[in-house]
Amino acid sequence: MALMTWDNDGVEQWASASGSDAVLLQSLRGFVDAGRVGKLIRDHVVSMSEPVRVVTFNVDELLDYRSRRPEMTFSINEWTAYDEPYLAIDMVRDAEDQPFLMLHGSEPDIRWELFISSVREAVKRLGVGLTVGAYGIPMGVPHTKPMTSTTHGTRQDLLRDSPGMFGTVNVPASAQNLLEYRFGQWSLDAVNVAVHVPYYLAQSSLPQAAQHALIQVEGLTGLSLDPSRLDGEAGTAMAEIVRQMAESEEVQGLVATLEAQYEAMETARRDGIEVDGPLPTADELGAEFEKFLAQQRRDLPPND
Incomplete structure:
Protein backbone atom coordinates (compact mmCIF):
# COMPACT_ATOMS: atom_id res chain seq x y z
CA MET A 1 0.00 0.00 0.00
CA ALA A 2 1.24 3.52 -0.82
CA LEU A 3 2.59 5.62 2.00
CA MET A 4 0.42 8.56 1.00
CA THR A 5 -2.82 8.99 -0.90
CA TRP A 6 -3.77 12.12 -2.83
CA ASP A 7 -7.31 13.48 -2.58
CA ASN A 8 -8.10 14.62 -6.11
CA ASP A 9 -10.82 17.07 -5.07
CA GLY A 10 -8.51 18.58 -2.46
CA VAL A 11 -5.65 18.87 -4.93
CA GLU A 12 -7.94 20.63 -7.43
CA GLN A 13 -9.23 23.05 -4.78
CA TRP A 14 -5.65 23.81 -3.74
CA ALA A 15 -4.53 24.36 -7.33
CA SER A 16 -7.36 26.83 -7.96
CA ALA A 17 -6.87 28.71 -4.67
CA SER A 18 -3.09 28.88 -4.21
CA GLY A 19 -0.38 30.91 -5.85
CA SER A 20 3.36 30.38 -6.18
CA ASP A 21 5.67 29.83 -3.21
CA ALA A 22 2.95 28.62 -0.87
CA VAL A 23 3.47 27.94 2.84
CA LEU A 24 3.34 24.55 4.53
CA LEU A 25 2.93 24.70 8.31
CA GLN A 26 4.06 21.48 9.99
CA SER A 27 2.97 20.50 13.49
CA LEU A 28 3.28 16.86 14.51
CA ARG A 29 2.01 15.18 17.66
CA GLY A 30 5.04 13.97 19.56
CA PHE A 31 6.42 13.92 23.07
CA VAL A 32 8.79 16.88 22.51
CA ASP A 33 6.40 19.80 22.94
CA ALA A 34 6.84 21.80 26.14
CA GLY A 35 3.84 23.94 27.03
CA ARG A 36 1.73 21.98 24.51
CA VAL A 37 2.72 24.67 22.00
CA GLY A 38 2.30 22.42 18.96
CA LYS A 39 -1.10 21.13 20.07
CA LEU A 40 -2.38 24.63 20.77
CA ILE A 41 -1.23 25.81 17.34
CA ARG A 42 -2.81 22.83 15.58
CA ASP A 43 -6.14 23.34 17.31
CA HIS A 44 -6.04 27.08 16.68
CA VAL A 45 -5.22 26.86 12.96
CA VAL A 46 -7.72 24.09 12.23
CA SER A 47 -10.46 26.11 13.96
CA MET A 48 -9.89 29.13 11.68
CA SER A 49 -11.48 27.50 8.62
CA GLU A 50 -12.92 24.25 7.32
CA PRO A 51 -9.88 22.10 6.43
CA VAL A 52 -9.78 20.46 3.00
CA ARG A 53 -7.88 17.18 2.86
CA VAL A 54 -5.15 17.08 0.23
CA VAL A 55 -2.88 14.20 1.30
CA THR A 56 -3.47 11.31 3.71
CA PHE A 57 -0.55 9.24 4.99
CA ASN A 58 -0.94 5.55 5.76
CA VAL A 59 -0.35 5.62 9.52
CA ASP A 60 -0.23 1.81 9.72
CA GLU A 61 3.11 2.05 7.92
CA LEU A 62 4.49 4.70 10.28
CA LEU A 63 3.26 4.11 13.84
CA ASP A 64 4.17 1.64 16.57
CA TYR A 65 0.80 1.20 18.27
CA ARG A 66 2.19 -0.78 21.20
CA SER A 67 4.60 1.98 22.25
CA ARG A 68 2.02 4.75 21.82
CA ARG A 69 -1.40 3.21 22.21
CA PRO A 70 -4.40 5.25 20.98
CA GLU A 71 -7.27 5.61 23.43
CA MET A 72 -10.63 3.85 23.14
CA THR A 73 -13.81 4.67 25.06
CA PHE A 74 -15.85 1.92 26.72
CA SER A 75 -19.41 2.76 27.78
CA ILE A 76 -21.44 0.29 29.90
CA TYR A 82 -11.62 5.32 19.09
CA ASP A 83 -9.10 8.17 19.00
CA GLU A 84 -7.90 7.14 15.57
CA PRO A 85 -4.36 8.25 14.71
CA TYR A 86 -3.91 10.20 11.51
CA LEU A 87 -1.27 12.05 9.55
CA ALA A 88 -2.31 14.36 6.73
CA ILE A 89 -1.81 17.53 4.76
CA ASP A 90 -4.84 19.82 4.68
CA MET A 91 -5.56 23.10 2.96
CA VAL A 92 -6.52 25.69 5.57
CA ARG A 93 -7.01 29.46 5.51
CA ASP A 94 -5.73 32.30 7.64
CA ALA A 95 -7.75 35.18 9.12
CA GLU A 96 -7.68 37.00 5.76
CA ASP A 97 -8.79 33.90 3.81
CA GLN A 98 -5.29 33.26 2.46
CA PRO A 99 -4.90 29.51 1.75
CA PHE A 100 -1.93 27.56 3.04
CA LEU A 101 -1.15 23.95 3.84
CA MET A 102 -0.86 22.23 7.18
CA LEU A 103 0.93 18.95 7.85
CA HIS A 104 -0.46 17.59 11.11
CA GLY A 105 -1.12 14.39 12.99
CA SER A 106 1.01 11.81 14.76
CA GLU A 107 4.78 11.97 14.46
CA PRO A 108 5.94 8.77 12.74
CA ASP A 109 7.60 6.21 15.00
CA ILE A 110 9.41 4.48 12.12
CA ARG A 111 10.43 5.08 8.49
CA TRP A 112 11.34 8.70 9.06
CA GLU A 113 13.42 8.92 5.88
CA LEU A 114 10.61 7.50 3.73
CA PHE A 115 8.12 9.85 5.36
CA ILE A 116 10.35 12.89 4.80
CA SER A 117 10.96 11.92 1.18
CA SER A 118 7.19 11.72 0.73
CA VAL A 119 6.74 15.19 2.23
CA ARG A 120 9.39 16.42 -0.20
CA GLU A 121 7.35 14.96 -3.07
CA ALA A 122 4.21 16.69 -1.79
CA VAL A 123 6.04 20.01 -1.33
CA LYS A 124 7.25 19.96 -4.92
CA ARG A 125 3.91 18.91 -6.39
CA LEU A 126 1.93 21.49 -4.40
CA GLY A 127 4.26 24.40 -5.10
CA VAL A 128 5.39 25.00 -1.52
CA GLY A 129 8.08 27.65 -1.17
CA LEU A 130 8.54 27.58 2.61
CA THR A 131 7.93 24.89 5.21
CA VAL A 132 7.66 26.25 8.75
CA GLY A 133 7.01 24.65 12.12
CA ALA A 134 6.78 25.62 15.77
CA TYR A 135 7.08 23.74 19.06
CA GLY A 136 8.06 24.30 22.69
CA ILE A 137 11.30 23.35 24.44
CA PRO A 138 11.92 23.46 28.21
CA MET A 139 14.34 26.20 29.20
CA GLY A 140 15.72 27.87 32.32
CA VAL A 141 13.67 31.06 31.84
CA PRO A 142 11.02 32.66 34.08
CA HIS A 143 7.37 33.03 33.09
CA THR A 144 7.42 36.62 34.37
CA LYS A 145 9.60 37.86 31.48
CA PRO A 146 8.71 38.26 27.79
CA MET A 147 8.62 35.01 25.83
CA THR A 148 11.67 34.23 23.72
CA SER A 149 12.41 31.64 21.06
CA THR A 150 15.16 30.22 18.91
CA THR A 151 14.50 30.30 15.17
CA HIS A 152 16.49 27.84 13.09
CA GLY A 153 16.36 26.94 9.44
CA THR A 154 18.00 25.88 6.24
CA ARG A 155 19.30 29.35 5.24
CA GLN A 156 20.48 32.15 7.49
CA ASP A 157 18.68 34.83 5.48
CA LEU A 158 15.36 33.13 6.26
CA LEU A 159 15.76 33.63 9.99
CA ARG A 160 14.37 36.42 12.11
CA ASP A 161 16.59 37.88 14.82
CA SER A 162 16.26 35.91 18.05
CA PRO A 163 18.50 35.62 21.10
CA GLY A 164 21.15 32.94 20.85
CA MET A 165 20.64 30.67 23.83
CA PHE A 166 22.77 27.77 22.63
CA GLY A 167 26.26 27.05 21.48
CA THR A 168 26.41 23.44 20.35
CA VAL A 169 24.22 20.90 22.12
CA ASN A 170 23.14 17.34 21.32
CA VAL A 171 19.45 16.53 21.84
CA PRO A 172 17.19 13.62 20.80
CA ALA A 173 16.02 13.88 17.20
CA SER A 174 12.47 14.48 16.04
CA ALA A 175 10.88 13.91 12.65
CA GLN A 176 10.11 17.64 12.45
CA ASN A 177 13.73 18.69 12.94
CA LEU A 178 15.08 15.91 10.73
CA LEU A 179 12.75 17.14 8.00
CA GLU A 180 14.34 20.59 8.27
CA TYR A 181 17.82 19.05 8.14
CA ARG A 182 17.04 16.97 5.03
CA PHE A 183 15.32 19.89 3.33
CA GLY A 184 18.49 21.91 3.81
CA GLN A 185 20.48 19.17 2.09
CA TRP A 186 17.95 19.25 -0.77
CA SER A 187 18.07 23.08 -1.07
CA LEU A 188 14.47 23.47 0.09
CA ASP A 189 13.51 26.28 2.45
CA ALA A 190 12.42 25.26 5.95
CA VAL A 191 12.31 27.08 9.29
CA ASN A 192 11.30 26.06 12.80
CA VAL A 193 10.50 28.21 15.82
CA ALA A 194 11.45 26.68 19.19
CA VAL A 195 9.66 28.61 21.93
CA HIS A 196 11.50 28.76 25.27
CA VAL A 197 9.03 27.44 27.83
CA PRO A 198 9.90 27.70 31.54
CA TYR A 199 10.90 24.17 32.43
CA TYR A 200 8.76 24.19 35.57
CA LEU A 201 5.73 24.75 33.28
CA ALA A 202 6.79 22.37 30.53
CA GLN A 203 3.97 19.92 31.10
CA SER A 204 1.28 22.60 31.40
CA SER A 205 -0.73 24.05 28.56
CA LEU A 206 0.74 27.51 27.95
CA PRO A 207 -1.32 29.51 25.41
CA GLN A 208 0.95 32.55 25.72
CA ALA A 209 3.80 30.40 24.37
CA ALA A 210 1.61 29.38 21.43
CA GLN A 211 0.77 33.05 20.83
CA HIS A 212 4.47 33.88 20.70
CA ALA A 213 5.00 31.07 18.19
CA LEU A 214 2.10 32.26 16.02
CA ILE A 215 3.52 35.80 15.97
CA GLN A 216 6.91 34.46 14.88
CA VAL A 217 5.29 32.34 12.15
CA GLU A 218 3.34 35.38 10.95
CA GLY A 219 6.61 37.30 10.62
CA LEU A 220 8.24 34.49 8.69
CA THR A 221 5.34 33.78 6.31
CA GLY A 222 3.17 36.90 6.02
CA LEU A 223 0.14 34.87 7.11
CA SER A 224 -2.46 36.37 9.46
CA LEU A 225 -2.98 33.80 12.23
CA ASP A 226 -4.93 35.91 14.75
CA PRO A 227 -2.99 35.01 17.92
CA SER A 228 -5.19 37.39 19.94
CA ARG A 229 -7.91 34.74 19.85
CA LEU A 230 -5.89 32.95 22.54
CA ASP A 231 -5.92 35.97 24.90
CA GLY A 232 -8.64 34.52 27.11
CA GLU A 233 -6.93 31.15 27.48
CA ALA A 234 -3.60 32.84 28.13
CA GLY A 235 -5.13 34.98 30.86
CA THR A 236 -6.68 31.94 32.53
CA ALA A 237 -3.38 30.05 32.39
CA MET A 238 -1.47 32.99 33.90
CA ALA A 239 -3.99 33.34 36.72
CA GLU A 240 -3.50 29.66 37.58
CA ILE A 241 0.30 30.05 37.52
CA VAL A 242 0.06 33.02 39.90
CA ARG A 243 -2.22 31.04 42.21
CA GLN A 244 0.14 28.08 42.34
CA MET A 245 3.17 30.32 42.89
CA ALA A 246 1.48 31.94 45.86
CA GLU A 247 1.18 28.52 47.47
CA SER A 248 4.84 27.53 47.09
CA GLU A 249 7.83 29.41 48.48
CA GLU A 250 10.11 26.96 46.67
CA VAL A 251 8.68 27.95 43.29
CA GLN A 252 8.86 31.64 44.22
CA GLY A 253 12.55 31.25 44.98
CA LEU A 254 13.16 29.38 41.74
CA VAL A 255 11.44 32.08 39.69
CA ALA A 256 13.38 34.84 41.48
CA THR A 257 16.67 33.10 40.62
CA LEU A 258 15.67 32.71 36.97
CA GLU A 259 14.61 36.36 36.83
CA ALA A 260 18.03 37.45 38.07
CA GLN A 261 19.74 35.25 35.47
CA TYR A 262 17.48 36.57 32.71
CA GLU A 263 18.10 40.21 33.64
CA ALA A 264 21.86 39.69 33.84
CA MET A 265 21.87 38.16 30.39
CA GLU A 266 19.75 40.96 28.94
CA THR A 267 22.03 43.59 30.47
CA ALA A 268 25.07 41.87 29.02
CA ARG A 269 23.48 41.77 25.56
CA ARG A 270 22.59 45.47 25.69
CA ASP A 271 26.20 46.27 26.65
CA GLY A 272 27.56 44.05 23.90
CA ILE A 273 29.25 41.68 26.34
CA GLU A 274 29.72 38.02 25.46
CA VAL A 275 28.42 36.00 28.40
CA ASP A 276 28.68 32.25 28.88
CA GLY A 277 26.46 32.39 31.99
CA PRO A 278 24.57 32.71 34.18
CA LEU A 279 22.06 30.76 32.10
CA PRO A 280 22.32 26.98 32.46
CA THR A 281 25.15 25.30 30.59
CA ALA A 282 24.56 23.01 27.62
CA ASP A 283 25.01 19.99 29.91
CA GLU A 284 22.49 21.36 32.39
CA LEU A 285 19.99 22.11 29.63
CA GLY A 286 20.52 18.63 28.23
CA ALA A 287 19.85 17.11 31.65
CA GLU A 288 16.64 19.14 32.03
CA PHE A 289 15.62 18.13 28.51
CA GLU A 290 16.16 14.45 29.24
CA LYS A 291 14.16 14.75 32.50
CA PHE A 292 11.36 16.41 30.56
CA LEU A 293 11.32 13.70 27.90
CA ALA A 294 11.25 10.94 30.51
CA GLN A 295 8.32 12.57 32.29
CA GLN A 296 6.46 13.16 29.04
CA ARG A 297 6.80 9.49 28.08
CA ARG A 298 5.19 8.50 31.37
CA ASP A 299 2.44 11.09 31.60
CA LEU A 300 1.19 12.29 28.22
CA PRO A 301 -1.82 10.71 26.48
CA PRO A 302 -0.87 8.67 23.39
CA ASN A 303 -1.90 11.23 20.78
CA ASP A 304 -1.30 14.50 22.57
Missing part, protein backbone atom coordinates in the same frame (compact mmCIF):
# COMPACT_ATOMS: atom_id res chain seq x y z
CA ASN A 77 -21.10 -2.76 27.65
CA GLU A 78 -19.70 -1.57 24.32
CA TRP A 79 -16.85 0.35 22.69
CA THR A 80 -18.18 3.73 21.66
CA ALA A 81 -15.17 5.68 20.39
